[in-house]
Amino acid sequence: MEAEDDRAARLREVDVGLGHTTDGVYAVDETHRIILWNASATRIMGYSADEVLGKLCFEVFAGRDKQGNLVCQAGCADMALARAGAMIPTRELLTRTKDGRQVWMNATNIPVPSDLGGLST
Numbered sequence: 001m002e003a004e005d006d007r008a009a010r011l012r013e014v015d016v017g018l019g020h021t022t023d024g025v026y027a028v029d030e031t032h033r034i035i036l037w038n039a040s041a042t043r044i045m046g047y048s049a050d051e052v053l054g055k056l057c058f059e060v061f062a063g064r065d066k067q068g069n070l071v072c073q074a075g076c077a078d079m080a081l082a083r084a085g086a087m088i089p090t091r092e093l094l095t096r097t098k099d100g101r102q103v104w105m106n107a108t109n110i111p112v113p114s115d116l117g118g119l120s121t
Contacts, residue, residue, distance in 0.1 A: 024105070028057045030083075032074065044105070046098030063093030063107065078109045 024041035026034055034057055037049040045060075052060050056074075063072035071077075071093055081088045088109040096102055 026052070026057070030079075032056045032058060032076075032079065034060065044097070044103070045095075051098075061093065061095045063095045063105070065094075066092060082109065 021038070022040055024044040025036070025038040026041050027036035029035050034052045034055055037047075037052050042048055047060065058072035058074060058076065061072045062070070065071050071091065072095075078088050090106060090108045093105050093107050094102060095105055
C-alpha cells in the first residue's frame with residue numbers, strides 16, 4: 001500500500017510540473033493504459049483526465065501516419081522500442097478529438113520509470 005501511495009504522490013508531482021506546458025502530455029504504463037494526462041492534453045483532445053485515465057492509449061488516439069497506416073495499436077513499435085531501451089522517434093499522427101474533429105499531433109514518447117507505473121528499461 002505504501003509503495004502505491006508513493007507512486008501516486010510522485011505521479012501527482014510529475015503532473016503538476018507538466019501542467020505548466022502548452023504541450024499535451026500523457027503517460028502510459030507497460031500495458032498501454034494511460035496513467036497521466038495534463039490540462040493541455042484536455043484542451044487539445046477534449047477528454048478530461050477522468051475520461052481517459054486507465055484507458056488504453058491506442059483506443060483513445062487510434063493514430064494513423066501520413067500514409068493512413070494505423071500506428072497506435074496493441075504491441076505498437078514504440079512500446080517495443082521503449083522496452084528495448086532504444087530511442088523512440090517523434091512522429092506525426094492523425095487522430096480524432098472527443099468531438100470527432102481530425103487533428104494532427106506531434107507525438108514524442110518518453111519511457112516512464114517502472115516505479116511510476118511505466119516500462120522497465
